[in-house]
Amino acid sequence: MEIRALVVGDRCVGKTSIIHSLTSEDPLDSLPTIHSPVKIPNDQCLENCSLTILDSYTENLPDSSQILEEELEKATVILLVYDITQPNSVRRLETLWLPYLSKHTNSPIVIIGNKLDLKSSSPDYSFDTVISLLHNHAEMFEVVIECSAKSLENLYDVFIHMQNAVLYPLSPLYDIKNERITREFERALTLVFKRCDKDRDGFLSEEEFCDMQTEVFQSEVKIQEVKEIYSVIKERKPIGIEDKGLNFQGLCFLQELTMQKLQNSVCWKLVKHFGYGDDLELIFHSEEVTDCPWIELSMSSLSFLIATFDQYAVSGMLSKGALTKIFFSCKNTPFSKHIDKLWIEFEETVITENNCINTNAWLGFWQVLGQQNRANCAKNLLLIGYDLPIRTIFTTFDTKIQKSVMTAFVIGANSTGKSYLLNGHIENYRNNYIPTTSIKITCNIIEESPIPWENKYLILVEFPVICIENLFCVIDNADCVVVMKNESNDSDRFFKEIPMKKLGKVKVIDNTKKKIMEENFRDIFMGIFRCCKEEYREEKILVIEKRSINGMNLMIACGILVCILAWICFRV
Template sequence: MPGRSAAGVRTGVRVVVAGDRGTGKSSLISAAASDSFPEYVPAVLPPTRLPSDFYPDGVPVTIVDTSSSMESRVKLIDELKRADAVVLTYACDQPMTLSRLSTFWLPELRKLEVKASVIVVGCKLDLRDERQPMNLEQVMGPIMQQFREIETCIECSSATLIQVPDVFYYAQKAVLHPTAPLFDQEKQSLKPRCIRALKRIFMLCDHDMDGALSDAELNEFQVKCFNAPLQPAEIVGVKRVVQERIRGGVGDLGLTLEGFLFLHALFIEKGRLETTWAVLRKFGYDDDLKLRDDILPTPTKHAPDQSVELTNEAVDFLRGIFQLYDIDNDGSLQPSEIDDIFVTAPESPWSVGPYVDAAERTALGNLTLNGFLSEWALMTYLDPSCSLANLICIGYGGDPTSALRVTRRRSADRKRQRTERNVFHCFVFGPKRSGKSALLNSFLGRPFSSNYTPTNGVRYATNVVEEIGGTQKTLILQEIPEDGVRKFLLNKECLAACDVAVFLYDSSDEYSWKRSRELLLDVARQGEESGYGVPCLLIAAKDDLDPYPMALQNSVTQQLGMEAPIPVGVKLRDSKTVFSRIINAAEHPHLSIPETEKGKKKKQYRRLVNSSLMFVSVGAAVAVVGLAAYRAYAARKNT
């Protein structure tokens, strides 16, 4: 990440100075760097560096001067897009340059999608006509309401050095301690993600879990974050401020969560954002108020055909969490209870795709235990780092490295003819109207619907499948829309993530059968070419209708070395057995891998070559043995 160390800590701040010609950009930069007013300044200065000891935060600042001429526009745009902060200048003695901020410069930054904080700076304060005084707050207030990206406004004079160092201090502060992630200026309140992070920190510091920070806990918090204890009088003072401003902020047991949040809102309102940011960063948060990558020891997959799963220790923790929040003990969690679980995470992760509609729920929309564990399995499979971060945020107290594990390569599983995986990923192919969505809905226990709704984009369905003997495996079904198959197969590693592929077709429709067979052959060829061949199953859906001749279907599966198509009538009867068949195929990765004619010829050719090499090797060995025998015979004869 630019300007950051491996631990996510800023190693530098890049400030770009822009504005109309003649507004004092270059003089401002030169005066800040030399602490003197320059007699001569070139039209555009080269990048200027303020060393790390220039400001208290100890982070160097690189200041980039720009030209507003049309000839330099391309370079200006490039610099603005690379900026951590933008200083927009106007001249205090030229009112038109102030108007240009809202009519040109600020709209231009939005048009270019510049995400950096903006500091508005009035230069040449010493040249303003004293007969036309200006109230900066009154003038800039409406502009700041319209353009929320403005962090602060300040006026300065390079000639008299008034507030010149402050300009780049505010620019650096806007980058190191940004307001936007923490505080909603319009509502004048902490933002939801900030509240969630502070709530987690409060709970971590509330060691006795009594809902309040005692004096001892408050002091321990102070030492952890700021390396200095609070004196008894200071603790009394802090609590007095809270008591005077907010009812319920301090209780008999100490500072409450409400009081803790109020204190941070107060710090921000007073401009002391560095205090709240120091707390957040001490507890591992980045600028987006998510846990930093350096404190998330997410295991790394070394090959495309590996995956990441939850360990038994993590699953046991999640079972405990489910029971803890299942207050009415009905074996399911209401949406509000799910939100309560994730109240200390950046957000509730399953409220958006691909998780929002991917797991088993009751008729009332509550999440069952199987659905809860399956959602976690899916999140771990798709985004291990996000899963680990959420585990930590909801209170996983074990070693983070013990929560996730990387599976063995599928190619190794095939050679050993067994797998140790607990989560299997199944791709569901098939032509339109073949019943793919109905199969996924059936997997989640949902009733059959005759309304046809084509699937657009990625859709997953995940659930726990119980095998004979009582063992449980998690199956993730991923629907592959027919229109997206060609693009999907362009990726040579597209099948690396697949444990088993199923091909649905409408058993009453000849075209559906032929199209499904074509898709199967395309996938089989891709598997042979890429080396990621996968077990495949054909599923004859809608078998309650008049079937297309089964003999033709069976002959194709025999030619490909596959099982006969599995008949399924989602509309009329339970389809659970098909999911057990899918799991069984995934657990035997060396079986049910289709072979095309081209693949068979390649295999025959390799066998022929190997046989020839074996014949040559045997012949050579016989010759060597024969030569040795002849020499022994000749030696005996001579003696």
């Protein structure tokens, strides 16, 4: 990484002196007005980065020059210097410099109080006063540090902080204004905690904490050292430690203590080890997800999901609140950008009962996600704690009919019962008709097995008439197509106009006079599942019609009866 540090500040605060003392052993005599750019060798920098330090001419501020603004745009870190012996220099940090910099740069800012060697001659100066003065601008700068370019006091700290501000910035981790860790860092820590809590009891035991330290920092930590850390947390944050060990609040507090010691690098190394990037987003390599056309969740994925369910479930049911905890480490929910809509997604997709779901509904939800968007499914599994390689998330098949999860698209004219069929699929029986305006998906178990990964699921995807043009773009994802039909002219027209041969396997459900009732849903869904499982031959379209005894079936029965009577009369 290339770091470009620009030094700014009032005239005569010691900008050039700081650069000279950082980069040369020569005395501070006869220095130029502006120091020439200085390149620090990579092997002398943190993380082997490239560091260039540049001086600036700010004589004409606030009527700043265009050159300074151009340099601010190119800088990756700003060193704002003030003179601790000059009260006006301190005040101008708030009244001039920080407001000015906020307009011209988004780079991190390190504030440096120079001439520390003369502090004793400035009785009115107080470091705490500076911090208080800058409180309203706290979110703008990384750190305030005092030093002396003449005596070299704390100058090495300046050198380290200007690099840390770029490599390990504080602002993404800590909200200085509200004095708490940021939401993004908290989400990342949630995943870290889940991954390190091997026994899933909600605590990091001393042994688990040792393992985490060894894994992340490649250095062995003794149990006694962990006991001392836990003792400090118990004293400073009693609710962070319990008999079983460190809880999540305790882990967050430990990170706050680390940042107070200006050791942001420790926090960054922790989250980056578990796959997070500079933006505190989980780095996800979508190209590692299998591109095989026929997939479903693997045994390892289902085992992880069942273990997660058992960890958060009460009396075999997962509550609405528990789901929020499980998905807290996700910035967005699997189907939308709003975490508060999470429960709505479950209610619309699987069977819910009293704001809870059972194991089958939990697994069904993930089966839908895997069939709908495998990359999204894989990323969300990683975000809630799955710790095996991406390639282990899905099982692949040579043909569709080998799958245990079948998908049927449901189409038909308006008012033919598509939504009623899908609502029945998740036992949400509603008699009021509400026209569907977007694609709707439901999932339910169709055959349950004592072995969870041998369960068979049926996914129904409703395409309303206004979305029918999207059908043929994704038709290959369907194992069969269900066409709903009734006695209306719209239904007849739809049935005639739809190009059946492009649909593959087709099952026609005749809902004339709304004959689909709750009591025969089970048979209907089993029929759809069997249709999905059957081999499809291109020259033949499979059409299965469901008719009542009062309709076509009655006519056929009467015809057969007439034939039998005629045969009897003929024999007589």
